[in-house]
Amino acid sequence: MTLTLRTLAHDELRPFQRLVDSAFLQDSREELLxxxxxxxxxxxHHAVFDGDEMIGGGGIQTRAITVPGNGPQPVAAVTSVGVKPGHRRRGVLTRVMTAQLHGLHEESREALAVLWSSEAGIYGRYGYGMAAEFTRLSVPRGAAFRAGVVTGDERVREVPVDEAMPVMQALYERARPGRTGWLSRTDAHWAHQFADEEHDRDGLTAYRYVLHSRGYAVYRVKHDWPDRGPRGELHVRELVAETDEAYAALYRYLLDLDHIGEVKFFTASDxxxxxxxxxSRSALRSRCDSLWARVVDVDRALPLRRYPSDVDAVLDVHDAFCPWNEGRWRLTVEGGEASVRRVADEPDVAVDVRALGAAFLGGARLTALARGQQVREFTPGALNRLSHAFLGDREPHCPEVF
Known part of the structure; x- marks a missing residue:
């Protein structure tokens, strides 16, 4: 039977939810609707149908993401992408990706798309590059700070969620413009990120909320009480601080809680x-990919961010999935601001569109991507200059899965 694709209607949320649950081999819960x-x-949201059966789909959340040097900018946050078991290898995902990316271009919507990938090998073929990583951090309870670390005299306190949430939202909004990779949040996003029903906890406790006047932390506990005494795991959900002192104070509080053996946190790589x-060796760390980014339109996306150094280079962009990006573009950065125009000049650097997505948030060096054969230099010295221009002041980090 011929497959068809279309956007969804308001009353199709329930079948779409069931589709996504099926794709991820999860039980559907009507109460989550x-x-x-x-x-x-x-x-x-797009869905692919085999006759009347919804067999695949994906959606976009309208959000903003903080980019290097230029605060929040519009982004298409791609979400809930899946194909039902038994319908894979039929081109369903490709049809969804085509509808999303071609639609963004044709409608002049967001010039950048981002997503979390369930498997790292999926989205490169659609032009997404690994733009950020997170660190799995584990620190033993009571780990000492070095001499000279200032935590201040302010009391850190635990409060109920109703008291914590408005303070957290205000702190997050004040911090977000300077944190590359952070996303805007509506009330619905906050409710989703901190959902705390029994089935959200995966065997851990309810969330506990910690406030400082310049920051907050949210955590759960996995209890473990062997014969030699309590060795629970404290799992940090989010930690936000406006000052270095507040950051240290919140960490000190978490590290000193009783009945805990380890503090664990999926945190920023830096x-x-x-x-x-x-x-420093007491902090065990391992890294994994988090945010993947896709440059939808080269000429609209690259000027969204600022750059730490001036550069003038012709990029020969390869983009088979979005052919309007294919070809040569002159990127000129003056005083941190970029302009991009199509040219017929000889290229200084050839670059796969995946590499542009990976480097966009400043977390991946183009020189490293060149060693991975996603970038090739023609003009000596051009790659180093271009790579430096794409760096950010800090590692990008997305503190939420969407």
Missing amino acids: ERWRGLFEPER DPVVHLLED
């Missing part, structure tokens, strides 16, 4: 806690 409803933009500790 209202939670999904606040995130559902039907006109930005989390400074390792530099706060007296014994």
Whole structure:
């Protein structure tokens, strides 16, 4: 039977939810429907049908992402992409990706798309590059800070969620413009990220909320009480601080809680806690991909961010999936601001569009991507200059899966 694709209607949230649950081999929970409803933009969700059966689909959340040097900018946050078991290898995902990316271009919507990938090998063929990583951090309870670390005299306190949430939202909004990779959040996004029903906890406790006047932390506990005494795991959900002192104070609070053996956190790759500790090796760290980015339109996307150094280079962009990007573009950066125009000049650098996505948030060096054969230099010295221009002041980090 011929497959068809279309956007969804408001009353199709339930079958779409069931589709996504099926694709990820999860049990559907009807009580989660209202939670999904606040995130559902039907006109930005596509589904593929085999006859009357919805067999695949994906959506976009309309959000903003903080980019290097230029604060929040519009982004298409791609979400809920899946194909039902038994319908894979039929081109369903390709049809969804085509509808999303070609639609963004044709409608002059967001020039950048981002997503989390369930498997790292999926989205490169659609032009997404690995733009950010997170660190799995584990620190033993009571780990000492080095001499000279300032935590201040302010009391850190635990409060109920109703008291914590408005303070957290205000702190997050103040911090977000300077944190590359952070996303805007509506009330629905906040409710989704901190959902705390029993089935959200995966065997851990309810969330606990910690406030400082310049920051907050949210955590759960996995209890473990062997014969030699309690060795629970404290799992940090989010830690936000406006000052270095507040950051250290919140970490100190978490590390000193009783009944805990380890503090665990999926955190930014440049989390400074390792530099706060007296014994840096006590912080065990491993890295994994998080945010993947896709440059939808080269000429509209690259000027969205600012650049730390001036550069003038002709890029020969390869983009088979979005052919309007294919060809030569002159990127000129003056005073941090970029302009991009199509040219017929000889290229200084050839670059796969995946590499542009990977480098866009400043977390991946184009020189490293060149060693991975995604970038090739023609003009000596051009790659180093271009790579430096794409760097950011800090590692990009997305603190939420969407």
